[in-house]
Amino acid sequence: MLMKTLHKPAKLIGTRSGHTDQQGSTLIEVLVAILILSIGLLGIAGMQVLTMRYSQGGWARAAVAANLSDIADRVRANPSASVTAYQFLTDYTTQRTAIEAGTVTAPKDCETAITCTPAELAASQIVRWRLALARDLPGGAGFISGQRDTGYVATVMWFDKSFVLDSAPTSLDSAAACDSTQTGIAGRTCCPASAASKLPGIRPTNMLVTP
Numbered sequence: 001m002l003m004k005t006l007h008k009p010a011k012l013i014g015t016r017s018g019h020t021d022q023q024g025s026t027l028i029e030v031l032v033a034i035l036i037l038s039i040g041l042l043g044i045a046g047m048q049v050l051t052m053r054y055s056q057g058g059w060a061r062a063a064v065a066a067n068l069s070d071i072a073d074r075v076r077a078n079p080s081a082s083v084t085a086y087q088f089l090t091d092y093t094t095q096r097t098a099i100e101a102g103t104v105t106a107p108k109d110c111e112t113a114i115t116c117t118p119a120e121l122a123a124s125q126i127v128r129w130r131l132a133l134a135r136d137l138p139g140g141a142g143f144i145s146g147q148r149d150t151g152y153v154a155t156v157m158w159f160d161k162s163f164v165l166d167s168a169p170t171s172l173d174s175a176a177a178c179d180s181t182q183t184g185i186a187g188r189t190c191c192p193a194s195a196a197s198k199l200p201g202i203r204p205t206n207m208l209v210t211p
Helices: 002-076 092-101 118-136 184-189
Strands: 141-147 151-159 202-209
Touching: 002 118, 002 141, 002 151, 002 202, 092 118, 092 141, 118 141, 184 202
Parallel strands: none
Antiparallel strands: 141 151, 151 202
16 A cells, blocks of 8 residues: 555656746747747838838839829920020039028019010929929939920939948938930930039939920
C-alpha cells in the first residue's frame, strides 16, 4: 500500500511538467503570429504611402498636360501676333514672388474688352495662363522661349515633394539644365537655365508649340 501511494504523486508531477512545456510552445506561436501580423501591417502602410504619392503625381501631370494644351491653343488662335509675342522669359523665383503678392495682371483684359490688338491678346493670354498654373499646381509657374516661326517651347514648373534623390529619399532633387544635346524624356524634363537654376523640388515639363 505504501509503494502505491508513493507511485501516484510521481505520475502527477510528470503530468504537470508536460503541461508546462505545452504552455511555453503556445506562447512562442502567439509571438510569432504577432510578429508576422506586424510585418504585414507595415507592408500595407508602405503600399498606401506609395499609392498616395503616385496618385498625386498623376494628378499633377494631368494638370500640366491640360495647361500646356491650353497655351498651345491660345498661340494658334492668334496667328496675327508677332513671332515673339508669346515669349515669356521671367525666371521662376520672380514669377512666384509676383503671384504671391497678387501683382500679376495684364495691361488689358481681352476677355472683357471690346477690341484687342494681337499683341494685347497675347499679353492677356499669357497672364491668364500663368494664373491658371498657379491655381492648378503647387508652386506653379510658366516659361516660354523660342518664337512662332521656329516653334515656341512652353515650360511648366511646379513644386513636387516626391521629386527626391534616389540616393537620399529625404532630400529634394533638382532638375538638370537644358542643353542642345538632350532628347526624348531628358529634353522634356530638363529646365531652361534662365527659368530656374537648381531649385530643389521644382519639376519642369517642356512642350514644343508650333503654329
